[in-house]
Amino acid sequence: MGMTLSSVRELAGSHRVSRHTTARAMRVAQIQHQNGELEDAREVQQQLLPRCGPAVPGLDYAGRCRPAASVGGDYYDFLSICDGRVGFAIGDVSGKGIPAALLMATLQASLRGLAISNPPELPELMGCLNRLMYEATPVNRFATLFYGAYDPGTREFTYVNGGHNCPIVLRGNNVMRLNEGGPAVGMFAPARYRQSAVTLEAGDTLVLFTDGVSEAMSRGMEEFGEERLIAVVRSGTHLKIADLIESVFDACDDFADGAPQHDDMTLLIVRAA
Numbered sequence: 001m002g003m004t005l006s007s008v009r010e011l012a013g014s015h016r017v018s019r020h021t022t023a024r025a026m027r028v029a030q031i032q033h034q035n036g037e038l039e040d041a042r043e044v045q046q047q048l049l050p051r052c053g054p055a056v057p058g059l060d061y062a063g064r065c066r067p068a069a070s071v072g073g074d075y076y077d078f079l080s081i082c083d084g085r086v087g088f089a090i091g092d093v094s095g096k097g098i099p100a101a102l103l104m105a106t107l108q109a110s111l112r113g114l115a116i117s118n119p120p121e122l123p124e125l126m127g128c129l130n131r132l133m134y135e136a137t138p139v140n141r142f143a144t145l146f147y148g149a150y151d152p153g154t155r156e157f158t159y160v161n162g163g164h165n166c167p168i169v170l171r172g173n174n175v176m177r178l179n180e181g182g183p184a185v186g187m188f189a190p191a192r193y194r195q196s197a198v199t200l201e202a203g204d205t206l207v208l209f210t211d212g213v214s215e216a217m218s219r220g221m222e223e224f225g226e227e228r229l230i231a232v233v234r235s236g237t238h239l240k241i242a243d244l245i246e247s248v249f250d251a252c253d254d255f256a257d258g259a260p261q262h263d264d265m266t267l268l269i270v271r272a273a
Contacts, residue, residue, distance in 0.1 A: 053079075062242040
């Protein structure tokens with residue numbers, strides 16, 4: 001018996017539904033695969049960030065990075081230098097997602113290689129790092145980076161600021177901003193950097209942050225700002241540093257009041273005793 005026109009239409013329709021269902025299932029499987037890869041990348045990136053650093057007499061310090069997405073371009077680090085000093089770094093790579101995360105890993109490996117085993121003077125270190133990043137990245141990629149080395153014997157903190165948000169030293173009612181340095185690394189070749197130093201006195205608090213903290217947005221498109229950051233840190237002098245960092249993140253979340261945030265948030269805080 002031949003097929004009727006109605007049955008042909010039904011069969012064609014069922015084939016279209018079947019193709020649509022198959023295509024949709026393939027898209028879902030692809031998205032799940034990509035999400036799985038992003039989760040793997042997130043775990044790898046989190047492993048690159050230090051959970052703790054070397055014990056330093058007279059210092060309490062900690063850091064935390066909270067990516068806006070699965071992976072991000074923010075970076076912080078603690079480095080045990082062979083001459084007895086301890087290095088503190090914080091950076092913010094341009095861009096988002098996987099490309100920024102890859103550049104962040106390159107930045108970390110390059111800085112550690114230069115700083116740990118045979119540390120040059122800080123301006124020379126930053127100049128070498130800038131050249132490495134410039135040669136290894138596209139022209140539209142760069143990273144702001146602040147790097148400092150603390151000497152437990154003299155309490156001197158020597159630093160270079162490569163285009164990063166100025167870290168803050170809180171000493172009583174005084175606020176010092178650590179701005180000496182040069183351009184973001186990887187932006188120009190060659191680039192020159194200058195170093196400066198501050199002696200950390202008992203009670204001083206050094207706050208290093210990325211702009212995801214200071215520029216956290218409220219529903220009314222107002223920025224959290226450095227003054228609010230300073231106020232939260234000053235109100236937490238009784239807290240351990242790890243708890244103080246959580247207090248700052250909580251304050252940012254309360255200020256945002258559910259507004260979506262599109263930038264990574266990273267804090268590194270050091271308190272001198």
